[in-house]
Amino acid sequence: MSVVLEGVTKRVGAETHIRDVSLALDKGSLNVLLGQTLAGKTSLMRLMAGLDAPTEGRVRVDGRDVTGWPVQRRNVAMVYQQFINYPSLTVYENIASPLRVARLPRAEIESRVREAARLLKLDPYLQRRPLELSGGQQQRTAIARALVKRADLVLMDEPLANLDYKLREELREELPRIFAQTGAIFVYATTEPAEALLLGGRTASLYQGRLTQFGPTAEVYRRPDDLTTARVFSDPPLNTLRAVKAAGRVSLSTGGQVRAAGSLASAPDGSLTLGFRAHHLALDPLPAEAIAFPATVEVSEITGSESFVHVAAGEHRFVAQVPGVRRLEPGTQTVLHLDPRHLLVFDEAGRRAAAAPAQAAA
Structure with a gap:
């Protein structure tokens, strides 16, 4: 699977949130969207997911124009900053919920939930409810629910931002391993250059809705094409x-x-x-x-x-x-x-x- 954005622009009223962005994401790739708050990371993800339609430009999946397709017609999963779980359901049922909606056979649901729980180290907590978990475990549950769908495109919008430092470091180290074991396209949004470097893959530098550079993460960091990209990829400030x-x-x-x-x-x-x-x-x-x-x-x-x-x-x-x-x-x-x-x-x-x-x- 591939996802290609062709000259995508998104305007809301008089404001332009995304400006003429072209981007190609390959199957099995890890792609980081790096930029300050309001740089356009979430807006770009919403266009990829089909939650919003571009004002101009095209979105293609495997060469097919899906610009007008709603999110329901796309095989997409999203993880947000907030721990979005069902508080009344166990961890097992939270992870299984999209599979039950899809009416998969019970044996298939059991297999997928156990696989995702093993990957996210949630096996001991499957019968607990979210409020009985730590913040990191709650976010692991949300990530497992996204992975269990086996979506072609997994979008993660600053998923570790609300965790404390220790939990962030723990999950940052594990996520590349988790990504490597799936065949999906991962898109991970962050404001932190250090997080982009740790995750690796390819990084798209965003500034005020513009794509300033896209390439292997280490290359963008070491050899920024312009001063704007160098500033985006520097903390403390350049x-x-x-x-x-x-x-x-x-x-x-x-x-x-x-x-x-x-x-x-x-x-x-x-x-x-x-x-x-x-x-x-x-x-x-x-x-x-x-x-x-x-x-x-x-x-x-x-x-x-x-x-x-x-x-x-x-x-x-x-x-x-x-x-x-x-x-x-x-x-x-x-x-x-x-x-x-x-x-x-x-x-x-x-x-x-x-x-x-x-x-x-x-």
């Missing part, structure tokens, strides 16, 4: 500064000049925007080619295993994500160091202007 390259030298808006090394070596002369992620900034000296600039500490956030140091460098505000406990008092003068191999380089229009070397994968 650090940026302005630069001008001429005759093998680069003048920085933080002050000073550096030799055009690393990613800057292949960039064209002219005005550029340099992007770099928080974990690529260091407080300790780096090799000789590193870019260094003075900064003033504004606040330090210590999480235990790492620290987030917010600094001011002239007119710029940067965040450095450094390992360990680095307790720097506000007003402390420091020097930031940046390896030019990790720079993302964009032209004046925000398009990628230099190929990021393979070493910039981290």
Whole structure:
């Protein structure tokens, strides 16, 4: 099975929720929709499911135009943020409910429910009711009910957002294994770049209803096509500064000049925007080619295993994500160091202007 969106646009009144999106999803694939709140993730899923019809464009399944088909005619399952289960039914009956509606034979229902329960590690809880379960177990039940339908397309709209940190981490690690054991197309929406990286597969970066890039998740992260995609795929927010390259030298808006090394070596002369992620900034000296600039500490956030140091460098505000406990008092003068191999380089229009070397994968 394949799902293809062709120039899909969705307008509601004067607002455009989806803008000319074309996307092809292959059978057995895991696809992540990554974007901030209101980027268009849910709207795009509703178009895929048939809950909404596009204002323009086409939706095709295995080459067949299904644009006008309602959700009832499509083999689709959805999982939402909320734990949508029937409180009066046992876990077993919750999982079995779509199969009973479809009037499948009792033996088939039993087989599918047991298979889904095993996959989601719900075997010990089949006779409990949802309110007797933890949040993670309730969401596992909702996921099992989606999988048991053996739908061709499974849509998951930020399904872990309402879980606590430990439960999110647990399910994030398990979901790729669960996805791999089915032949369905999975579409998983998230606002978190780290979640997209953990899930893998392919990622579609969305911004204000536009698709900015679609490809293997690691590739989109390492080599964003434009500044917008780089920002969508960065948490903490992407650090940026302005630069001008001429005759093998680069003048920085933080002050000073550096030799055009690393990613800057292949960039064209002219005005550029340099992007770099928080974990690529260091407080300790780096090799000789590193870019260094003075900064003033504004606040330090210590999480235990790492620290987030917010600094001011002239007119710029940067965040450095450094390992360990680095307790720097506000007003402390420091020097930031940046390896030019990790720079993302964009032209004046925000398009990628230099190929990021393979070493910039981290």
